[in-house]
Amino acid sequence: MNAEVSRAKNIVETYDGPPLRIMEVCGTHTHEIFRYGIRRILPPAVKLISGPGCPVCVTPTGYIDEAVMLALAHGAVICTFGDLVRVPGTEKSLADARSEGAQVQTVYSPLDAVAYAAKHQDEQVVFLSVGFETTTPASCLAVKEARGQGLKNFTLLTANKTMDNAYYLLKGSTDAFLFPGHVSAITGAKIYEKLKNDGICGTVTGFTAGEILAALAVNIKKIQEGKPFFVNCYPRVVSEEGSPAARKLMAETLEPCDAEWRGLGCIKGSGLKLNERYAEFDARLKFALPALVGRSNPVCRCGDVLRGVCRPDECKAFGKACVPEHPVGACMVSSEGACAAWYKYG
Numbered sequence: 188m189n190a191e192v193s194r195a196k197n198i199v200e201t202y203d204g205p206p207l208r209i210m211e212v213c214g215t216h217t218h219e220i221f222r223y224g225i226r227r228i229l230p231p232a233v234k235l236i237s238g239p240g241c242p243v244c245v246t247p248t249g250y251i252d253e254a255v256m257l258a259l260a261h262g263a264v265i266c267t268f269g270d271l272v273r274v275p276g277t278e279k280s281l282a283d284a285r286s287e288g289a290q291v292q293t294v295y296s297p298l299d300a301v302a303y304a305a306k307h308q309d310e311q312v313v314f315l316s317v318g319f320e321t322t323t324p325a326s327c328l329a330v331k332e333a334r335g336q337g338l339k340n341f342t343l344l345t346a347n348k349t350m351d352n353a354y355y356l357l358k359g360s361t362d363a364f365l366f367p368g369h370v371s372a373i374t375g376a377k378i379y380e381k382l383k384n385d386g387i388c389g390t391v392t393g394f395t396a397g398e399i400l401a402a403l404a405v406n407i408k409k410i411q412e413g414k415p416f417f418v419n420c421y422p423r424v425v426s427e428e429g430s431p432a433a434r435k436l437m438a439e440t441l442e443p444c445d446a447e448w449r450g451l452g453c454i455k456g457s458g459l460k461l462n463e464r465y466a467e468f469d470a471r472l473k474f475a476l477p478a479l480v481g482r483s484n485p486v487c488r489c490g491d492v493l494r495g496v497c498r499p500d501e502c503k504a505f506g507k508a509c510v511p512e513h514p515v516g517a518c519m520v521s522s523e524g525a526c527a528a529w530y531k532y533g
C-alpha cells in the first residue's frame with residue numbers, strides 16, 4: 188500500500204466526528220467496495236449507502252411487462268443483456284416468457300442485435316436499451332447502423348437514463364456522493380460544478396481500492412469543512428469536457444423525457460427516448476404498446492434499498508425467499524445490485 192493510500196485509509200478508519208452518510212451511486216462501486224472489504228474498515232460514524240446506479244436495478248417493473256408483451260403478444264425476438272432476463276415483471280420475467288416459447292436472445296452489445304436482425308429479416312427484433320450515459324451511445328450507434336443497412340425489423344425499447352436529476356431527488360438522503368467514474372467520463376466533470384452550486388456535493392472516483400479510499404477520505408474531510416464541494420479524484424479518466432463525441436451521438440438520436448425509476452418514481456427529464464428523426468426505431472410506437480404500470484412483489488424493498496432507507500439485509504426476503512438463484516427483486520439479479528453484493532460479501 189503506497190503512502191497516499193495508507194493516509195487515506197487512516198483518515199477513513201479513524202474518523203470519530205458526527206455521523207455522516209456517503210452514497211455510492213454506481214453499481215460497480217457498490218460491488219468493488221464490498222470486494223475490497225472497505226465496509227469492514229468504516230467506523231460506526233460513517234454510513235455508506237448504495238444508491239440507484241445499477242441500470243438493471245432501477246429499471247421499473249412496467250418495462251419488464253412491456254418486454255414480455257412484445258415477446259409473447261407480438262412475437263418479437265427480444266435481444267438483451269443477460270441480467271434483464273431474470274428480473275421479475277408483474278406476472279412474469281423474460282425467463283418465464285422464454286419457457287412459454289418466447290424468443291429471448293442474450294447479446295453482448297446492441298450491434299449484435301442489429302446483426303441478428305440483418306440475418307433474420309422475417310423476424311421483428313427488439314433490443315432492450317437500458318443504462319446510463321456509459322452504455323447509451325452503443326444503442327445510438329445501433330439505430331444508426333440499422334438505418335444504414337435499411338433494416339425495417341429492428342427497434343429499441345428504451346429505458347435509458349441520466350443521473351443529474353436523480354441527484355436532486357436524493358439530495359436529502361446523503362451528505363455527499365461518490366459520483367460514478369464511467370458515467371463522468373462521458374458527461375465530464377464540469378456538470379458537477381452546477382450540482383455543487385445547488386448544494387449537491389461529492390467526489391468522482393475510479394474503481395481501485397486506493398481510488399475509492401482516497402475519495403472517501405476527501406469526502407469526510409470536506410463534509411467536516413461544511414462548505415459545498417466537488418473534487419475530481421479520477422482525473423486520469425474524467426476530464427472537464429468528458430466525451431463530446433458520445434454526447435453528440437446521443438443528441439443526434441435521442442431526446443430527454445420523464446422516466447420512471449424503480450423505487451424513486453417518475454423523475455422529470457431523467458430519461459432518454461428516440462427523437463422524431465429516429466422514431467421508426469421506437470418499439471413502443473411500432474407496436475403501439477399501451478402504457479403499462481407494473482407492480483412489484485409487495486415484500487420486495489428494492490425501492491427503499493435504492494434510496495438508502497434500508498439495508499438489503501433488513502428486507503424480510505433477503506437470503507430466504509430472495510437469493511441470486513431465485514431473485515424476488517431487481518437488486519438481487521445483477522451482480523452490481525446492492526442486494527446481490529450484500530448476499531455475496533455482506
Ligand code: SF4
Pocket residue numbers: 486487488489490492499502503504505506509510514515516517518519520526
Ligand atoms: Fe427486493 Fe430481494 Fe432485495 Fe428484498 S432482498 S429488497 S426482495 S431484491
